[in-house]
Amino acid sequence: MAKLTQTEEEILLSEAAKGFLAKSAPVSRLREMRDGGSRSDPELWQEMAAAGWAGVLVPEAAEGSDMGHAAAHVLAREMGRNLTVSPFLSTAVMAATLLRQLQDDASRDKLKQIAAGGLTYALALDENSKFSPESVGLSAEKRGNGYVLNGKKRFVVDGCEADRILVLANSADGLCLFDLANQAKGLEREVLAMIDSRDAADLVFDAVEVSGDALLGKAGAGYDLLKPALEAGQAALAAETTGLSEAAFALTTGYLKERKQFGITIGSFQALQHRAAHLWCEIELTHSAVLNAGRILDESPEEAALAVSVAKARASDTAQKSVQEGVQMHGGIGMTDAFDMGFYMKRARVAAEWLGDYGYHAGRVAQLRGF
Structure with missing residues (x-):
């Protein structure tokens, strides 16, 4: 049974990533990029590469940090909180997972370039x-x-x-x-x-x-080669989506503690407390599913399919609930572009479709369970 709590090293990595992203990639940076018509942030990617993030799944022999999938999920989760724009999932997770299967000089050279931040996929x-x-x-x-x-x-x-x-x-x-x-x-x-x-x-x-x-x-044999990379990407995307859910939830609970109606903070209303408590439980369960997927990918990747699909399905569903509750509990302001909740809702919708939606992964779970 995989350990479903973060290790001390993972907690330290999470805190370091949180501090880095709060400074270098807050949600306001995504807003600036959108308003300026930019779709990528190459300077930020170089900073991530310098911190070892681009090489998180690149072997040390190819000059990577090779921290493993669970560590990649820690980073992806923190990126999800800030809606960070980067090629992390496509390049550092999926491409690196794929290329490291190939034992040839050309692939090792590409892995070195990925770790250095000089090649994206x-x-x-x-x-x-x-x-x-x-x-x-x-x-x-x-x-x-x-x-x-x-x-x-x-x-x-x-x-x-x-x-x-x-x-x-x-x-x-x-x-x-x-x-x-x-x-x-x-x-x-x-x-x-x-x-x-x-x-x-x-x-x-x-x-x-x-x-x-x-x-x-x-x-x-193309799909056989691709399959481990897909599962790595699906699990990391689930981690990112879980971070998104947590950030949207934090925005919502912060608003409930501040917004007053008839002289009373709306967070004191029992109906809203029940809804918030239910959402918190859903997020915690999803976080456990993501942790489990990361542990299995690191220890027994050939047996990870079920855990990965459980994590991706749960993460997509939980994010949808989190952003919907966030918009509803914020009332009218939740629908305005001036407030960040809309950014989380839009990202949640795209993440739900990428690499398989809830229906795809729920069906995969049923198939793997013999139904």
Whole structure:
């Protein structure tokens, strides 16, 4: 049974991350970026890399800090509290988890660049309105020593600003995973106007030629290679979403203690106390689910699928409850752009869809439990 409380080291890491993000990436920074039309924060990413965050899952042999998934979740949770804009999930978690499986010089060099903050990634997976990574229509036609890619990928998070793209495509041999430059000839980006003001794009592949070196692993084994990276990303996203829920809850309870109605603070109303207490319990249960997923990913990653889907499903549901209660308990001010609650609601909605929504993961839990 995994330990469902934070270790002393994790508490210290959380406190350090909280202090760093409060100074370098408060929610007001996201507001400034949105108002200025910016979708990324490269300066902040360099600061994170200098602190060892970009290399949290990069082996020490590749100059990473290799702190493990549970530590990555601590960082992601604190980023969720501040709605921090960074390529952390796509690059430091998913790309690093994928590349560290490959025992070759090219992958080790890429891992070194990730840890140093010099290389970022996006994952191009979705092709339909819902997450279904194994339903791949984008084609990879063998041509000489390389391939030609044709098709479209939707909702590619970090798809505009990332240096490289990991693409799952369908070939005559089965699903193949490719690593290609974001500026490849024939690759076009359609910028998405996301409600959470962050970087995302649809990618169109029009006869994109890639060399045989772009193929990761063996032809036909692309999804097997991708699966551990997906589970790592889903668990880390659950951690980030849990931090979001906690921050929205803190905003709400702070408001309940200050707002007066008929000369009485509304936090003294029993009905609101009951709702707040219920939400607190939901957040604590979700935090435990995330801790469990992190422990299993570190100790027995091949057995983590159930724990990861439980964490992602719970985190999505809890965040939705947290932001909805926050808006309702704030009343009219909760719907205004001048107040931060709207930013949390928008981010919660996007996070719920990325890498599988509640329905996807609830179905996965049922399947893994034999139902």
